[in-house]
Amino acid sequence: MNSTLKIGKIAGIRVQIHWTFWLLFLFIGFLVFSQEGTFTDLLWYSLFIVGLFFCVVLHEFGHALTAKKYGISTRSITLLPIGGLASLKKIPENPRQELLVAAAGPAVNVVIAIILAIFVPLESFTGMEAEALEEELAMIDGGNFFFYMFTVNIALVLFNLIPAFPMDGGRIFRAALSMKMGRIKATQIASSLGKFLALIFFLYGLFYGIILSIIAVFIWFGAHSENIMMQQIELMRGYKIRDAMITEFSKLNPDDRLESVVDKILATTERDFVVTENGEIAGVLFISDLSRALKESGKETPVREVMYTSVVNLDADDELSTAYRKLNRENRNFFPVLENGEIAGVIDMNNINEFLTFRSAFDY
Numbered sequence: 001m002n003s004t005l006k007i008g009k010i011a012g013i014r015v016q017i018h019w020t021f022w023l024l025f026l027f028i029g030f031l032v033f034s035q036e037g038t039f040t041d042l043l044w045y046s047l048f049i050v051g052l053f054f055c056v057v058l059h060e061f062g063h064a065l066t067a068k069k070y071g072i073s074t075r076s077i078t079l080l081p082i083g084g085l086a087s088l089k090k091i092p093e094n095p096r097q098e099l100l101v102a103a104a105g106p107a108v109n110v111v112i113a114i115i116l117a118i119f120v121p122l123e124s125f126t127g128m129e130a131e132a133l134e135e136e137l138a139m140i141d142g143g144n145f146f147f148y149m150f151t152v153n154i155a156l157v158l159f160n161l162i163p164a165f166p167m168d169g170g171r172i173f174r175a176a177l178s179m180k181m182g183r184i185k186a187t188q189i190a191s192s193l194g195k196f197l198a199l200i201f202f203l204y205g206l207f208y209g210i211i212l213s214i215i216a217v218f219i220w221f222g223a224h225s226e227n228i229m230m231q232q233i234e235l236m237r238g239y240k241i242r243d244a245m246i247t248e249f250s251k252l253n254p255d256d257r258l259e260s261v262v263d264k265i266l267a268t269t270e271r272d273f274v275v276t277e278n279g280e281i282a283g284v285l286f287i288s289d290l291s292r293a294l295k296e297s298g299k300e301t302p303v304r305e306v307m308y309t310s311v312v313n314l315d316a317d318d319e320l321s322t323a324y325r326k327l328n329r330e331n332r333n334f335f336p337v338l339e340n341g342e343i344a345g346v347i348d349m350n351n352i353n354e355f356l357t358f359r360s361a362f363d364y
Contacts, residue, residue: 017079021080028049048148055152060105067092093183122150163197174187198217240319242339245351250268272346285308286308289307293306328349
C-alpha cells in the first residue's frame with residue numbers, strides 16, 4: 001500500500017499527500033462536534049484546512065522554485081498533518097543561496113497576507129472590543145473566513161522564522177553564520193539552538209497543544225541528523241569514491257538460480273549483488289527482493305526475474321560525498337562503481353560508515 005496519494009505535478013515537482021494528513025480532518029470533525037457545531041461549521045473548518053494547506057503548498061513551492069534557480073531540483077512536495085515538506089535533492093552549500101532558498105517560503109506567505117489584507121476589512125476586526133472579537137471568531141464562517149486566512153499566513157511567517165534549525169528560520173540563521181565562519185561550525189551552533197528550542201516546544205506542547213510537541217520531535221531529530229551529516233561530509237572532504245569502494249565482490253549471472261544466491265549469502269558477508277551479462281551491468285539483486293521472491297516464486301527462480309534493472313552507476317573519480325548523498329536519498333542504497341566505463345567496485349552505506357569510523361580514528 002502506498003503511503004502517499006499523488007495529486008498532481010507542477011513545474012516538474014510531484015505534489016502528494018501523506019496518508020496521515022487525512023487524520024487532520026478526523027481531528028477537525030471531533031473538534032467541531034465537541035463544541036456542538038453543525039455540519040455547516042464542519043464544512044467551513046474543512047474549507048479552512050484546504051485553504052491553509054494551499055498556502056502551505058505555495059510556501060513549499062517558494063523554496064523549490066528558488067532552489068531551481070540555483071540548479072537544485074525538488075523531487076516532491078508532501079503534505080503532512082503538521083505542514084508541508086519540499087524534498088530538495090540537496091541544500092545549497094553557498095550560504096547566500098541557502099539563505100534565499102530558506103527565506104523564499106515565508107516570503108510567499110507575506111505576499112499572500114498582503115493580498116488578503118487588501119480585500120479583508122481588517123479594521124472591522126481590530127476595532128472590536130475583546131469580548132465581541134472573541135465571539136466573532138468563536139467559529140469559522142463566511143464572515144471571518146478570509147480574516148482567519150490572513151492571520152494564519154502571518155502565523156506561518158512568524159513560526160517559520162523561529163531560528164529552530166532545520167526550520168526555515170534555523171536555516172537562515174545557519175546561512176548567516178556560515179558567511180562568518182565555516183559551514184560545519186555554523187551547523188553545530190544552529191543545531192544546538194534548534195535542539196534547545198525543540199525542548200522548549202516539547203515541554204510547552206505537553207500542556208498546551210500536543211501538535212507542538214510532535215513538531216518539536218521532528219525539529220530535534222532533524223537538527224541532530226543534519227549536524228551529524230555535515231560532520232560526516234567534512235570527514236569525506238578530499239576523498240573519492242575509489243578510496244572507499246568495495247573492490248572484492250561477487251557478480252551474478254541473470255540465469256543463476258536464487259538457491260545459489262542464498263548459498264553465497266550464507267558463505268560470505270555480501271547481501272546485495274551486481275548482475276552482469278556479456279561484461280555489462282544488467283541489474284542489481286537486492287536481498288529484500290530475494291527474500292520476497294523466494295516466498296512467492298521459489299528457489300529455482302532465475303535472477304533475471306527478480307533483479308532490479310533501473311541501476312544507478314557511480315564513477316570512481318566522483319567525490320565520496322556524492323555517493324553519501326545518493327545513499328541517503330535513495331531507497332536502493334547499493335551502487336556499482338565504474339572506472340573507464342567498466343565496473344571497478346561497489347559501494348553501500350555500511351561501507352561508507354566503516355570508512356568514516358576509521359577516518360575519524362586515524363588521520364590518513
